[in-house]
C-alpha cells in the first residue's frame with residue numbers, strides 16, 4: 001500500500017508505483033488528498049490509479065486537524081486491505097500519520113527518502129520532527145544518499161534495514177523530461193522581450209511565514225525593479241499565508257509574473273528556462289543539480305547538504321540581507337551558474353524506484 005497526498009509525495013512515489021506495477025506487484029494506492037488541487041494534474045501526468053481517497057483537505061486546517069482526519073480514515077482501509085507493507089514518503093503529516101496507523105495495525109512501514117535531518121527539531125516545522133518519528137516507526141528505510149544512510153545508522157537503525165537507493169524524484173524528472181508536452185497559456189508571455197534573466201521563485205515553508213517571508217519577497221521586488229533585464233516567475237503555493245504575502249508585495253509589478261501552481265511538466269520547463277532558482281522547497285534542491293541550475297535556498301539550514309557541498313545550492317541563512325547580496329553577486333558574475341552546469345546529481349541517477357522495489361521483493365522472498 002502506498003500513501004501520499006501532497007504534491008512532492010505524488011511526484012516521488014509515482015515512479016515507485018509504476019515500477020512495482022510493471023513487475024506485477026499489486027499496489028493499493030491511498031491518497032489522503034491533503035493537496036487535492038495540487039495533485040490532480042500529477043495523478044494524470046503519471047497515470048496513477050487511486051484506490052482509496054481519504055478526502056482530508058479543508059481550507060486553513062490545523063496540523064492536528066489534518067492528522068486526526070488521516071488517522072481516522074486510513075484505519076478501516078488498513079483493516080480491510082491488510083497490506084504486506086505500507087510505503088510512505090518524506091515528512092508530511094500524511095506520511096507520519098499513515099506510518100503511525102500502519103504501526104498500530106502491526107504492518108511494516110517502508111520509508112522513502114529516509115535519513116534526512118536538518119539538525120534543528122523545530123526547523124523545518126513540523127517536517128524535521130515528522131522525519132525523526134517516521135524513522136522510529138519504519139522497518140525499511142530507503143535512503144537517497146550514503147550520508148542519509150550514515151545518519152540512520154548513527155541513530156541506531158539496523159544496517160540491514162537501510163537501503164541506499166537515490167531519490168525517486170530524479171526518476172520522475174527524467175521520465176517527465178522524456179515526454180513531449182503541449183504548449184500552455186503561460187508560454188505566450190513574451191519573457192524574452194521584457195527580461196532575459198528569469199528568476200523562478202517558490203516559497204511555502206511554515207517557519208518563514210510572516211516577517212521572514214515578507215522580507216525575502218521585498219528583496220525580490222526591489223531586485224527586479226532596479227534591473228530591467230530581470231524578471232520573476234512565481235507559481236504561488238495555495239496556502240493562504242503565502243498567497244496574501246505574494247499578492248501584497250509582488251502583485252501588479254512590471255516583469256513579475258504570479259502564476260497559479262504549475263503542473264509538473266510546465267514547472268520543469270520553467271526550471272530549464274530559468275537563469276536562477278530561488279526557493280525554500282525541498283524537492284527543488286534535489287532537482288536543480290540535474291538541470292544545471294543554481295539555486296538560492298531561502299532557509300536557515302538544510303537537510304540536503306549534499307547539494308550545498310557539490311556547489312549546486314547556496315543557503316541564504318534565512319536572511320533577506322544575504323539573499324540580496326547573493327543575487328547581486330550572481331547578477332554581476334556568471335561563475336556560479338557556469339560551475340553548476342557541470343555537476344553530477346548527488347541525489348540519484350534515475351533508478352531509485354528499481355532499487356526500492358528490488359529491496360522490497362528480497363524481503364518478500366525471505367518471509368515467504
Ligand code: UD1
Pocket residue numbers: 006007008034035036037038039058059060061063066091092093094126127204206238239240
Ligand atoms: C505541506 C507539507 C510540507 C510540504 C508541502 C509541499 C505538512 C505538515 N506539510 O505543506 O511538508 O513541503 O505540503 O507543498 O504536511 N491548499 C489548497 N489546495 C491544495 C493544497 C493546499 O487550497 O491543493 C491550502 C489549504 O488552505 C491548506 C493550506 O494550503 O489548508 C496548507 O496546506 P497543508 O497541506 O496543510 O500544508 P502545506 O503548507 O501545503
Ligand code: UDP
Pocket residue numbers: 007008011169202204235260261262263264265267268280281282283284287
Ligand atoms: N512543483 C511543481 N509546480 C510548481 C512548483 C513546484 O510541479 O508550481 C514541483 C517541483 O518541481 C518539486 C515539487 O513540486 O518536484 C516540490 O514541491 P513543494 O516545493 O511544494 O514541496 P517540498 O519539496 O518543499 O516538500
